[in-house]
Amino acid sequence: MTSTTAPAVALGTWAWGDSGEVGDGYFGSELTASGLREVAEQALSTGFTLWDTAAVYGMGRSETVLAQALKGYDRGDYQLSTKFTPQIAGDGDDPVADMLEQSLDRLGTDYVDLYWIHNPADVARWTPYLIPLLRSGRVKHVGVSNHNLKEIALADEILGDAGFRVEAVQNHYSVLHRSSERAGILEHCREHDVRFFSYMVLEQGALTGRYSPAHPLPEGSSRAAVYNGMLPRLRALTDRMAAIGDDRGASAADVATAWAIAKGTTPIVGVTKVGHLDGVVRARGIELTGEEIAELEALADAADVDTRGSWEHDMER
Numbered sequence: 128m129t130s131t132t133a134p135a136v137a138l139g140t141w142a143w144g145d146s147g148e149v150g151d152g153y154f155g156s157e158l159t160a161s162g163l164r165e166v167a168e169q170a171l172s173t174g175f176t177l178w179d180t181a182a183v184y185g186m187g188r189s190e191t192v193l194a195q196a197l198k199g200y201d202r203g204d205y206q207l208s209t210k211f212t213p214q215i216a217g218d219g220d221d222p223v224a225d226m227l228e229q230s231l232d233r234l235g236t237d238y239v240d241l242y243w244i245h246n247p248a249d250v251a252r253w254t255p256y257l258i259p260l261l262r263s264g265r266v267k268h269v270g271v272s273n274h275n276l277k278e279i280a281l282a283d284e285i286l287g288d289a290g291f292r293v294e295a296v297q298n299h300y301s302v303l304h305r306s307s308e309r310a311g312i313l314e315h316c317r318e319h320d321v322r323f324f325s326y327m328v329l330e331q332g333a334l335t336g337r338y339s340p341a342h343p344l345p346e347g348s349s350r351a352a353v354y355n356g357m358l359p360r361l362r363a364l365t366d367r368m369a370a371i372g373d374d375r376g377a378s379a380a381d382v383a384t385a386w387a388i389a390k391g392t393t394p395i396v397g398v399t400k401v402g403h404l405d406g407v408v409r410a411r412g413i414e415l416t417g418e419e420i421a422e423l424e425a426l427a428d429a430a431d432v433d434t435r436g437s438w439e440h441d442m443e444r
């Protein structure tokens with residue numbers, strides 16, 4: 128997937144894995160099949176056609192619900208990105224092909240546009256399994272997620288020996304969490320025409336300005352446990368993002384997404400409501416000045432919070 132063939136923003140469906148779950152789930156969002164169908168319709172009608180999911184999101188539920196939401200649309204009208212997660216690999220001869228087949232089954236398709244190794248559990252062991260999948264056409268493009276520069280280079284070398292390459296990188300990258308930039312991964316991607324997908328640009332809702340100590344993230348959810356305690360320290364940043372947005376008829380969330388676009392990345396925004404698509408459309412149209420970008424980054428640094436996910440290792444190692 129080169130810089131010219133993907134939309135400016137991809138749509139994430141980790142939260143969709145909570146759908147229909149008894150209890151609070153990871154996000155504590157109350158999502159319905161009809162609501163997500165509306166999200167999909169609005170997305171496709173506004174040109175946001177690339178959907179990111181993973182076998183592990185809700186242990187298959189995200190993929191199943193996504194397929195239902197996209198039902199009836201031509202397969203050529205949207206693109207699917209899903210992942211092999213080493214931690215849930217089976218013990219067959221080819222655990223990557225097995226996990227892909229299960230994803231294809233849930234997604235109701237016979238190929239995925241972009242397939243990821245979800246994390247660098249063992250790069251030398253898992254990367255080679257992508258090669259037959261690329262050759263068979265079951266997978267059109269491949270990428271690596273949560274890999275540091277050395278791990279990206281190793282995966283690229285393994286694929287390169289077979290005539291393929293790492294075509295995309297997907298890492299946590301928000302104004303609050305810029306380790307991939309400090310580690311030179313953004314620069315590497317720019318230099319080698321590798322698309323960098325930034326995930327959690329909204330820090331799971333904490334950067335939208337919609338949540339505060341008086342109106343916290345849903346109680347009992349995993350994201351609440353991570354972010355609710357930080358919300359008071361994020362206030363100056365989200366207030367400034369809201370003010371920058373106000374001048375352009377946009378929200379703090381739109382500015383957080385526009386920041387990631389301005390940095391040359393493709394944000395994956397975890398949309399859960401139909402109105403979020405309007406935000407994505409606005410974000411695509413916002414041009415932040417260099418001064419605004421520097422100001423937001425300084426406010427983010429002053430908040431002094433660490434939002435690295437429990438699944439991520441240190442990119443600057």
Ligand SMILES: NC(=O)c1ccc[n+]([C@@H]2O[C@H](COP(=O)([O-])OP(=O)(O)OC[C@H]3O[C@@H](n4cnc5c(N)ncnc54)[C@H](OP(=O)(O)O)[C@@H]3O)[C@@H](O)[C@H]2O)c1
Pocket residue numbers: 138139140141142154156179180245272273297325326327328329330331332335380381395396397398399400402403404406407
């Ligand atoms: N490769 C990896 O290891 C990895 C890790 C994490 C995420 N990802 C991918 O990246 C995607 C994005 O990350 P994420 O979903 O965890 O978090 P995110 O995009 O930072 O935040 C998503 C949350 O923000 C709110 N939201 C979304 N769009 C909004 C908008 N336009 N305006 C206001 N609020 C908005 C929603 O919360 P409410 O429902 O409360 O409104 C939603 O649940 C995931 O869905 C997944 O596809 C990949």
